Amino acid sequence: MKAHVWVMPKTTVLDPQGQTIHHALSSLGFAAVKNVRQGKFFVLDLEGMTRDDAQKQLERIARDVLANPVIEEYRFEIVE
Amino acid sequence: MKAHVWVMPKTTVLDPQGQTIHHALSSLGFAAVKNVRQGKFFVLDLEGMTRDDAQKQLERIARDVLANPVIEEYRFEIVE
Numbered sequence: 218m219k220a221h222v223w224v225m226p227k228t229t230v231l232d233p234q235g236q237t238i239h240h241a242l243s244s245l246g247f248a249a250v251k252n253v254r255q256g257k258f259f260v261l262d263l264e265g266m267t268r269d270d271a272q273k274q275l276e277r278i279a280r281d282v283l284a285n286p287v288i289e290e291y292r293f294e295i296v297e
Numbered sequence: 298m299k300a301h302v303w304v305m306p307k308t309t310v311l312d313p314q315g316q317t318i319h320h321a322l323s324s325l326g327f328a329a330v331k332n333v334r335q336g337k338f339f340v341l342d343l344e345g346m347t348r349d350d351a352q353k354q355l356e357r358i359a360r361d362v363l364a365n366p367v368i369e370e371y372r373f374e375i376v377e
Contacts, residue, residue: 223338225338225340235339238339238362238363241362242358242362245362247354247357247358249343249344249345249346249350249351249354250341250342250343250354250358251342251343251344252340252341252342253339253340253341253342254339254340255337255338255339256337256338256339256340257335257336257337257338258303258305258335258336258337258338259315259318259333259334259335259336260305260332260333260334260336261330261332261333262330262331262332262333263329263330263331264329264331265329266329270329271329274327274329277327278322278327278330282318282321282322282325283318
């Protein structure tokens with residue numbers, strides 16, 4: 218089974234990486250880009266569990282390991 | 298217009314971040330996780346251009362700025 222996890226800075230939290238990229242794109246002439254936010258993306262391979270169990274484990278993995286829930290939000294998807 | 302860009306280490310390239318997370322998950326008891334790969338995810342806001350132009354600019358932004366095509370692969374999607 219394969220799962221995708223997205224971790225993004227909360228919209229209320231500053232995103233210095235995204236801002237830096239935004240400035241870089243502006244100075245390179247990509248004026249149409251009005252905002253950039255950068256997050257993390259994970260691809261996990263899971264084996265030997267039901268879809269329900271995977272769902273539960275992924276919730277814990279995303280919340281406790283991959284994201285910092287104080288400043289980040291996450292979502293995940295079982296893709297196959 | 299909103300675009301999503303994914304940048305991942307090529308499958309032929311070592312992914313030390315992913316390996317570190319994989320080991321951490323194993324030692325935390327998540328034995329069902331057999332592999333982890335970590336990449337970057339970007340959300341871009343674009344204004345004042347057609348979908349076709351956006352497609353072209355995004356290709357250049359992803360290839361020239363967000364990804365290092367020697368070791369990373371990318372894909373993007375215009376979402377709204």
